[in-house]
Amino acid sequence: MDVGGYKCHAVEMCDFLLDGGAMFGVVPKPLWDRKIPSDAKNRIPLKSRSLLLCGHGRNILIDTGCGTKFSEKELAIYGVTATRSPDEALRDYGLSTAEITDVILTHLHFDHAGGTTFLKEGNAVPTFPNATYYIQKRQLNWAKYPTLRDRASFFAENWTPMETNGQLRVLDGNNLPIDGIELLFSDGHTCGQQLPLITGETESLLFCGDLIPTSAHIPIPWHMGYDNQPLLIMSEKEGVLKQAVAKNWTLFFEHDPTVAAATVKEGRKGIELDQVVKI
Template identity: 45%
Template sequence: MNLYPINAGNFKLDGGAMFGVVPKTLWQKTNPADANNMIDIAARCLLIEHDKRLILIDTGMGNKQSDKFFGYYHLWGNDSIDKSLKQFGFHRDDITDVFLTHLHFDHCGGAIQWNKDKTGYEPAFKNARFWSNKNHWQWATEPNRREQASFLKENIFPIEESGQLKFTELPEGNILSNSELGFDIYFADGHTEKQMIPMIKYQGKTIAFMADLLPTAGHLPLPYVMGYDTRPLLTLDEKEKFLNLAANENFYLFLEHDAHNPIITVKHTDKGVRLHEVFTAKDIFK
């Protein structure tokens, strides 16, 4: 098995929204804001090469939205999925599976693109299956009013229309062993219904792709919960259980949204689970 970090681009989000009820005087110590209160955010995806399959976890925002739309998110840097894939010798047509942790636009927007004459949409990975789960799919296609702006029809329905959509099974508890994909999946409901956190066994390590269960290293304290989460009290419980497991088992946490701390480990302290070490992908994916 080989793992590759794929940067789909960088953007900015309001720091207050990213940290909910936590005062700025606290969260800005780890996630400094600019003059507009915006903090750096990455769309760091993960490519798994294993058993003749190339599995891409999440896709970033994509590029089909309007300039007005992207203006809200202050894109920065020159990274893209295509550049990142090319760096490692791959093309988007090589991808066999796209695993979507959830269907918010910053995680799945890159799965769908305009067709050549911009009259409709098509899969951006024409040879891939696109993975979700039935509960989350229903949640996203019949959205509540709070999340409606995050579940964009043009990102979601074309996946189903392509015939390339596939659902994972749902677990009896929190963790599902998916033999077809080759990794375990931790299901979490605090951020959105049935968000999926891949847990990949790699060279004796467990790499957990944290999606929005832990957006940045600055979110490690339990009360540091995003304002975007639909069930923040449930997020508290889910974070506590997962971070205790991560500290006990020495998981390597792959942070999708942390622009400056790609991979971290955590440890138990008197104040709860806290940051232990920070790694680059080159440190771990050898």
């Protein structure tokens, strides 16, 4: 898929498992289990899928997957399998981590920012040595002083090395210095989540992050139990979906086990999935 002068590629970083009930909040299991069937431990399969944009002299990666720093015990807890290092994953596109110019992080939860760094002789060092990493100021502050509710998802080794060596660019609003990409914001999942919208003349692609993690999360009340502010995320999602229908945006799903991207349409019971888009 080409959008706004960028070639867009879905890059699968790893598979993992999370509790199905936690992924769908107040939605009863008989409903969500039909969309994404759970295993004997009630867990559903998810992916960490990054978006690679190549164009305008840049190679941009949006989110970085779980990374390679987890211990055997942590891998078992999160059911992480099929992990590829960013270097292995990028090789499919003829690129190395050294050729990534920009890394846009939606937020700093480990399944999005775990690949920002890797362990070298026991120390976390930047995976992308020549890239500028972008995060919102409010998210960085939230990650440094998390609540009891979400502190288990934040690991300082996923941002401190870049903050220390000057590779981390902290943004305060929609001022990403990259052509053809603007940012939407959502606070309902975590404070200061930024969602890149790649805008072309005829089509646009929205990286939905954890606002709409899978294609099963299109219905407004179908949101994650992990979301810090349920009512807020519902209204944010409604606003984004209305724009997506009106402007025919393609939505990119970071965690969907099978569907990487799709358009949406107005249906009989509200906004629903329309066409699956190859990316």
